Amino acid sequence: MSQAPPDRAELQAARLLLQRMGITAEDLLRTPAARPAAPTFAQYVPVVAAAVSAGTRRAYGSYWNKVLAVWGDRHIDEPVPSEIERLCRQVQADVVPRRNARGGRSAAEHLVAALRCLYKRAVADGFVEQAANPAAKVAKPRRVPSTRRAIADTRLAEINAVAARSGDDPQLDTLLIRLHTETACRRGGALNLRPxxxxxxxxxxxxxxxxxxxRWQPVSPTLMRHLQQHHTERGxxxxxxxxxRYRDGHPLTYRRYDHLWVRIGLELPWVRAQQISTHWLRHTTLTWVERRFGQAIARAYAGHTDERGGSSSSTAGxxxxxVPEVAMALAALTGEPHPAAGEG
Structure with missing residues (x-):
């Protein structure tokens, strides 16, 4: 049975609906462009890896390799959210148990983040519709509170003493500890420094x-003098x-930090037991600054720029x-006057 043609009222209602949706008759007649065929993970992961920064590649590279090992021959538009969740469980189960392990939560979180990075570019490249992005539909595991905290002054003095009297390059190791203690910078920030x-x-x-x-970060005149001397002697x-740089002129890598804390842990059992690392120095300095100078200066000292939802982050804006206020906090921390501290 043929359907009766629409009457005037139905046509008027349809026109009104299309008008409110911003759709014209030409839009309905236009043929949508053909979407390019989605590549396989083996084809696309190298493309994404080449497009991201070195830091992102270092953070997600091992997780993209895990995806390649499981889904290398599959097209990127094939996996569904439940498959990603199953892969997360597998990655969690395969994590090597360590003293400070969190049940593989971090591994699962990084896997989801790595896939979100990949699919974000796949959407931009036109291989996947935003609504069909499977990684966006998978929740990251909830983070548990960090066990890191500020190191007591006496303990920090022990760390400096061991670094100064052991190892093949005490001059370099004490410079690193001083740099991270004063600036609360991350390892990447230190390794990226140029003269x-x-x-x-x-x-x-x-x-x-x-x-x-x-960011521009204040340092004490003493630290600045030693950084310049380091460049003069090794650059x-x-x-x-x-x-x-090392004594032979080769640039430092993350391995120096790993060796440093292993060596300190051999002499200080509490360092080894609590898995103390360079990031604990960041916690120590920022805690000290926050207690004495408040949240705003601590955020600037840390280089935090992310403003997540909530009234507190709105106020932070x-x-x-x-910089003069950060320099004022640094001057109090080191006991040395800073040229920028008087500008605030």
Missing amino acids: RDLDPDQCLIFLREKAGTT DGDREKLLL YVRAT
Whole structure:
């Protein structure tokens, strides 16, 4: 039985609905462009890896390799959310147990983040519809509170003493500990330093850290003097190359930090037992700054720029601390006057 043609009222209602939706008759007649065929994970992961920053590649690379091992021959538009969740459980189960393990939560979280990064680019490249992004439909495991905390002054003195009297390069190790204690910078920020990032007149260093964040961070005149001396003794005069170097002139890597804390842990059992690392120095300094100078200066000292939802983060946008205020906190921490501290 043929359907009766729509009457005037139905046509008028349809026109009104299309008008409110912003759709024209031409839109209905236009043929949608053909979506390119989705590549396999083996084909697309190298494309994404080449497009992201070195830090992102380092953070997600091992997880993309896990995806390749399981889904390498599959097309990226094939997996569904339940398959990603199943892969997360598998990755959690395969985590090597360590003293500070959290049941594989971090591994599962990083896997989801790595897949979200991959699918975000797949959507931008036109291989997957945003509504069909499977990684966006999988929740990250809830983070449990960190066990890191501020190190007591007496304990911090023990760490410095061991670093200064042991190892094959105490001069380098004590410089690293001083740098991280004063600036609360991350390891990546220290390793990315270049001689051109030193401003000796104002005692500032330019830090490049994760997610592309940058900032000028005050340092004490003593630390600035030692950073310059380090470049004079170990650099080749090129201000564009990496600053921190071994005695043979090769640039530092993350392995130096690993060896440093293993060595300190051999002499200080509590360091080994609690898995103390460079990031504990960041906790120590920022806790000290927050207790004495407040949340706004502590956030600036840490280089925190993310403003997540909530009234507190909204307020933080209005009360950002300045470099002179951070320098004032540093001067109190080190006991040395800072040239920028008097500008606030």
